[in-house]
Amino acid sequence: xxxxxxxxxxxxxxxxxxxxxxxxxxxxxxxxxxxxxxxxxxxxxxxxxxxxxxxxxxxxxxxxxxxxxxxxxxxxxxxxxxxxxxxxxxxxxxxxxxxxxxxxxxxxxxxxxxxxxxxxxxxxxxxxxxxxxxxxxxxxxxxxxxxxxxxxxxxxx
Amino acid sequence: xxxxxxxxxxxxxxxxxxxxxxxxxxxxxxxxxxxxxxxxxxxxxxxxxxxxxxxxxxxxxxxxxxxxxxxxxxxxxxxxxxxxxxxxxxxxxxxxxxxxxxxxxxxxxxxxxxxxxxxxxxxxxxxxxxxxxxxxxxxxxxxxxxxxxxxxxxxxxxxxxxxxxxxxxxxxxxxxxxxxxxxxxxxxxxxxxxxxxxxxxxxxxxxxxxxxxxxxxxxxxxxxxxxxxxxxxxxxxxxxxxxxxxxxxxxxxxxxxxxxxxxxxxxxxxxxxxxxxxxxxxxxxxxxxxxxxxxxxxxxxxxxxxxxxxxxxxxxxxxxxxxxxxxxxxxxxxxxxxxxxxxxxxxxxxxxxxxxxxxxxxxxxxxxxxxxxxxxxxxxxxxxxxxxxxxxxxxxxxxx
Numbered sequence: 179x180x181x182x183x184x185x186x187x188x189x190x191x192x193x194x195x196x197x198x199x200x201x202x203x204x205x206x207x208x209x210x211x212x213x214x215x216x217x218x219x220x221x222x223x224x225x226x227x228x229x230x231x232x233x234x235x236x237x238x239x240x241x242x243x244x245x246x247x248x249x250x251x252x253x254x255x256x257x258x259x260x261x262x263x264x265x266x267x268x269x270x271x272x273x274x275x276x277x278x279x280x281x282x283x284x285x286x287x288x289x290x291x292x293x294x295x296x297x298x299x300x301x302x303x304x305x306x307x308x309x310x311x312x313x314x315x316x317x318x319x320x321x322x323x324x325x326x327x328x329x330x331x332x333x334x335x
Numbered sequence: 336x337x338x339x340x341x342x343x344x345x346x347x348x349x350x351x352x353x354x355x356x357x358x359x360x361x362x363x364x365x366x367x368x369x370x371x372x373x374x375x376x377x378x379x380x381x382x383x384x385x386x387x388x389x390x391x392x393x394x395x396x397x398x399x400x401x402x403x404x405x406x407x408x409x410x411x412x413x414x415x416x417x418x419x420x421x422x423x424x425x426x427x428x429x430x431x432x433x434x435x436x437x438x439x440x441x442x443x444x445x446x447x448x449x450x451x452x453x454x455x456x457x458x459x460x461x462x463x464x465x466x467x468x469x470x471x472x473x474x475x476x477x478x479x480x481x482x483x484x485x486x487x488x489x490x491x492x493x494x495x496x497x498x499x500x501x502x503x504x505x506x507x508x509x510x511x512x513x514x515x516x517x518x519x520x521x522x523x524x525x526x527x528x529x530x531x532x533x534x535x536x537x538x539x540x541x542x543x544x545x546x547x548x549x550x551x552x553x554x555x556x557x558x559x560x561x562x563x564x565x566x567x568x569x570x571x572x573x574x575x576x577x578x579x580x581x582x583x584x585x586x587x588x589x590x591x592x593x594x595x596x597x598x599x600x601x602x603x604x605x606x607x608x609x610x611x612x613x614x615x616x617x618x619x620x621x622x623x624x625x626x627x628x629x630x631x632x633x634x635x636x637x638x639x640x641x642x643x644x645x646x647x648x649x650x651x652x653x654x655x656x657x658x659x660x661x662x663x664x665x666x667x668x669x670x671x672x673x674x675x676x677x678x679x680x681x682x683x684x685x686x687x688x689x690x691x692x693x694x695x696x697x698x699x700x701x702x703x704x705x706x707x708x709x710x711x712x713x714x715x716x717x718x719x720x721x722x723x724x725x726x727x728x729x730x731x732x733x734x735x
Binding site: 192193213214215216217218219226227228229247248249250251252253254255256257258259260261262268269270271273278279280281282283284285286292293297298299309319 | 453454456457462464467469470471472473474475476477478480481482484485486488489492493533534535536537538539585586588590594595596597598599600601602603
């Protein structure tokens with residue numbers, strides 16, 4: 179979806195195990211097999227529900243679609259360890275509410291989607307984009323983009 | 336006076352600024368000012384509750400001992416607390432617990448900081464892929480102002496708040512702090528000044544966001560018995576009536592610094608009171624008072640828009656009504672419930688471990704009638720509200 183994604187660079191996730199890198203990417207969260215609550219970012223142990231003593235959490239795909247809870251737009255390059263492109267281009271961050279999971283997840287918007295393109299309540303879908311490139315490897319990150327696809331009824335919402 | 340009240344015998348500050356000197360230098364100035372204000376000597380202090388700074392190496396992590404040594408070892412007991420922006424209140428709570436438990440009568444609460452320029456970045460070097468604070472910078476570039484902006488944007492999209500409303504908070508606070516000798520920024524701001532300042536994290540502009548500052552604040556708190564012996568009468572002497580350092584209750588459903596995601600509300604119902612509401616209401620309940628009893632509030636205006644959020648968390652108005660309350664003039668000195676009479680973070684910038692203590696210092700000066708041209712008439716009861724990352728927050732109620 180970005181211009182760099184079409185080059186010959188290979189793609190690896192910038193963080194392991196948080197999202198898939200396929201055609202219909204989705205976040206990978208955790209779910210407690212005992213109380214069924216959800217967790218993001220994913221982890222293997224310690225259910226956060228104080229009423230549950232489960233020490234096992236299982237990976238689970240999260241809904242690909244959600245609605246905007248809020249958003250912001252960075253006009254200045256964040257400090258390290260963010261690897262800002264030079265020259266720096268403003269980018270938006272979006273907090274998206276996932277209905278089934280009852281969770282709000284913060285992510286970047288794809289390059290080129292800015293605050294003026296967003297609104298609280300807007301429908302979004304998960305995509306991936308290049309976070310930074312190093313030694314011909316694209317380090318990929320999940321991003322929230324305005325929804326263009328219809329949800330597949332009965333599919334992984 | 337309740338048996339659980341703590342007497343504030345003295346307060347002191349080193350002015351806020353940006354000099355980059357050793358943080359203990361600032362702390363010493365504040366400590367000596369508080370001792371002088373209390374009319375006691377250093378050797379009378381039995382307990383030193385330090386608020387930590389994590390950006391100044393080992394001495395910062397053991398602030399209680401650092402200041403005890405700097406003032407000259409006297410055998411006093413020490414504690415060092417870190418609770419992000421609530422560190423100062425956490426230190427006060429530690430001193431309070433020690434006094435109310437009868438372990439000591441006289442404690443110094445102290446915090447000082449020297450801060451780097453620009454955005455706060457994660458503390459410590461190297462790749463730390465298990466540290467959410469490191470990851471939010473690395474993966475998202477989610478600086479602190481990004482989180483402030485998320486809250487500001489919600490006010491705009493849900494309640495119709497405008498950039499002018501946010502700017503009006505800055506205008507008000509800059510007037511309040513104009514002649515505060517401890518404030519770093521003492522300059523009037525007009526709406527246009529704010530609107531003409533560059534956007535940092537949309538929708539927030541440079542003048543909407545608080546700076547990072549050097550500074551120090553200290554206070555001497557004592558048992559009622561000690562204060563009565565020392566002063567004779569406690570009439571008109573400010574007392575700590577509540578200290579709340581509540582953490583969230585699962586599920587925390589508001590996206591807060593430095594998190595990637597909220598807790599899940601899929602199977603556990605959210606609590607009746609959200610995190611920041613509970614910080615304030617726990618203090619009200621402890622003091623046995625309510626918002627209608629307040630003369631003033633010092634709140635954490637990390638951004639102008641966050642000050643408006645606090646109006647609602649404190650119960651000064653209903654959700655969505657903060658802009659109206661601001662516009663009515665109620666939160667300006669002279670109004671029904673002045674907020675940030677000191678000038679707030681807007682005029683101070685943030686010196687993390689000192690800030691929650693500085694909020695209490697302002698209440699004390701107001702309650703004693705020593706606040707100069709920012710004095711609130713007939714001030715009887717005040718509250719502070721503050722929030723830091725990783726589930727920290729505090730609220731302190733002081734009254735006479």
